[in-house]
Amino acid sequence: MKPYFAFQWHITDDCDQRCQHCYIFSENACRQIDSMDWEQMEETFANCLDFCQVHSRSPYFYITGGDPILHPDFWRLLELMKENAVPFTILGNPFHLTDEVCARLKALGCEKYQLSLDGLRETHDWFRKPGSFDITLEKIQTIKKAGIKAVIMTTVSGTNIDKIPALIDTVVEHEADVFAFSRYCPTSGEKDVGIEPMRYRQLLADCDRKFKAYKAAGCRTAGWRTCSRTGLPMCGCVRWSATGSTHSLRSVQNVSCWPGAGAARQ
Numbered sequence: 001m002k003p004y005f006a007f008q009w010h011i012t013d014d015c016d017q018r019c020q021h022c023y024i025f026s027e028n029a030c031r032q033i034d035s036m037d038w039e040q041m042e043e044t045f046a047n048c049l050d051f052c053q054v055h056s057r058s059p060y061f062y063i064t065g066g067d068p069i070l071h072p073d074f075w076r077l078l079e080l081m082k083e084n085a086v087p088f089t090i091l092g093n094p095f096h097l098t099d100e101v102c103a104r105l106k107a108l109g110c111e112k113y114q115l116s117l118d119g120l121r122e123t124h125d126w127f128r129k130p131g132s133f134d135i136t137l138e139k140i141q142t143i144k145k146a147g148i149k150a151v152i153m154t155t156v157s158g159t160n161i162d163k164i165p166a167l168i169d170t171v172v173e174h175e176a177d178v179f180a181f182s183r184y185c186p187t188s189g190e191k192d193v194g195i196e197p198m199r200y201r202q203l204l205a206d207c208d209r210k211f212k213a214y215k216a217a218g219c220r221t222a223g224w225r226t227c228s229r230t231g232l233p234m235c236g237c238v239r240w241s242a243t244g245s246t247h248s249l250r251s252v253q254n255v256s257c258w259p260g261a262g263a264a265r266q
């Protein structure tokens with residue numbers, strides 16, 4: 001089996017939320033919702049497959065937006081993935097997930113569905129929208145019931161860093177398959193929320209302790225990796241593991257690519 005080469009593909013800006021920290025909608029940058037048309041999508045997909053063939057890699061896609069399910073050709077794209085036996089993960093919202101939708105995702109080859117949680121109820125709903133926290137937790141089981149792995153991803157900033165340990169407990173309680181986090185890069189109105197290096201290091205140490213305690217207790221939620229250099233935990237998410245190695249292909253629009261990111265498939 002060739003090593004994976006992962007592409008994160010933003011197919012649309014369309015989304016039911018307007019998160020405080022969203023880079024698409026920050027500072028009114030998105031004046032009109034942009035989406036790729038079907039011709040562009042077919043061409044992009046073919047370019048990615050060509051790229052993998054040339055570099056002797058197996059393609060893996062992280063399909064996102066916006067909320068990718070809102071793209072009019074979302075299902076058509078997944079059919080294309082299936083026809084080409086290309087595995088993929090969806091990074092999306094919880095609002096349009098039903099048992100039927102998740103069964104269809106599974107039938108088309110979806111391996112993981114990643115949802116975001118940015119704190120406990122009050123903090124998360126402030127970042128995203130009222131009700132978002134509860135529906136996100138509820139949909140973990142909808143995803144799992146269909147045989148898809150449920151991933152919870154948190155963007156850590158100065159606003160929510162104190163909530164992360166309690167959030168981990170909540171995610172474990174709701175039986176997510178994977179918990180991952182990454183550090184917020186200020187892009188919008190939320191600029192004054194930086195984290196001092198030692199505070200972030202403390203978070204990593206706290207998470208490592210929690211991870212070890214949960215593991216010893218037989219917890220099935222996967223969490224972090226340990227950095228071989230520092231011995232500190234690293235988040236198991238592809239975004240994190242690929243930090244510093246983001247590439248772009250000139251011929252491929254709306255796609256960012258991470259060599260070796262397939263190692264993070266869980």
Ligand code: SF4
Nearest residue numbers: 015017018019022066
């Ligand atoms: S859900 Fe994602 S795409 Fe939608 S507003 Fe929030 S961060 Fe942006």
